[in-house]
Amino acid sequence: MQVIDQLNVGGAERVLVDLANILHRQGESVTVITLVRPGKLAAQLNPEIPLLNLGRVNRFNVLKMFRINRICSRYDIVHVHLRYNFRYVALAKLFFGGRYKLLLHDHFGDIENDKAIPTGIKFFLHRNPWFAGVSQPLVDWAVQYIGLEKENVFLLANIIVRKETTLTKRAAPSVPKLLLVSNFREAKNHAFACRLLSRLRNTLNFTATFVGQVIDPQFMDGIHKQIRGQKLDDIVKVVHDCDDVQGIMGEYNLAIHTAYQESGPLVLIEYLAQQLPFVAYKTGEVATQLQAVIPDFFMENFEIEHWIDRIETLLSRGDHYKDSMKDAFDAMYSDQAYVEKCSGIYSRMMINGH
Incomplete structure (x- = not known):
């Protein structure tokens, strides 16, 4: 039971x-x-x-x-x-x-x-x-x-259980779509994500979606203020009512995961299942396991310029990681x-x- x-x-x-x-x-x-x-x-x-x-x-x-x-x-x-x-x-x-x-x-x-x-x-x-x-x-x-x-x-x-979806071919897009899936609380580090995206827009034309439940309303209010204050309203959409994140991953070109402490994080396995490349801070058991297989997906610090370089590199590679992501999911999960x-x-x- x-x-x-x-x-x-x-x-x-x-x-x-x-x-x-x-x-x-x-x-x-x-x-x-x-x-x-x-x-x-x-x-x-x-x-x-x-x-x-x-x-x-x-x-x-x-x-x-x-x-x-x-x-x-x-x-x-x-x-x-x-x-x-x-x-x-x-x-x-x-x-x-x-x-x-x-x-x-x-x-x-x-x-x-x-x-x-x-x-x-x-x-x-x-x-x-x-x-x-x-x-x-x-x-x-x-x-x-x-x-x-x-x-x-x-x-x-x-x-996680892999949801059967039609996997999208991810060629290098003219306007890439970025995804961040994390419930809204301090440890998920949305504040860093906002600073990152604010700098990224200086060199890249993109849109982004934040998906997650509100765990800490005061923290959520702060993120809304940060989005407005950094003039990200036109490129960042916030979604709270998505119960099937794997089902929407095919719409995106790259995910980011900025949490600074995790036990999993579970969502990285979902990205792997749907062959959506990602850039994530290395924290948690899943990150430790996957870094040994696909090290390009993981960051050791929160230096914004390092994140921007990695994001632009992965976007330029399109479907380069598709086979290695499939093999890793099948072997490990x-x-x-x-x-x-x-x-x-x-x-x-x-x-x-x-």
């Missing part, structure tokens, strides 16, 4: 939806439960996958804790996404005596800068000692800071490879006596 609080638009939520769909497609039995509400991404689950909703309002509601423990007790393994959800289910299990095995799937994105242990996490992980991190630094944290055994800690990097990884984790949990 896969557990999360709600399936709003976000990286961990996307991973759960794609993981559940992949497991179902491979013939595995899977159920999804949301602790608070289903959320927008619930509609993207295969309709044959059972979706339960606890409907919790107050996390200290004893009746809801009793019910989640009863539900989890129907399953051998409960795969919980995000630390606070794991803590909630582990507390319910402790109170009401569940015998199922819990796996924490940790998506925390700033582990290199913040290694603090959230309240209760160490206590509950020592009683439910199974951990999957989306990045190698998370795996190292679980061993070094939590004290888990290495054989109970796994790297489970992010994955296929459904079968991910299912085998998950099945291996679940098998190890069942064999172990914890």
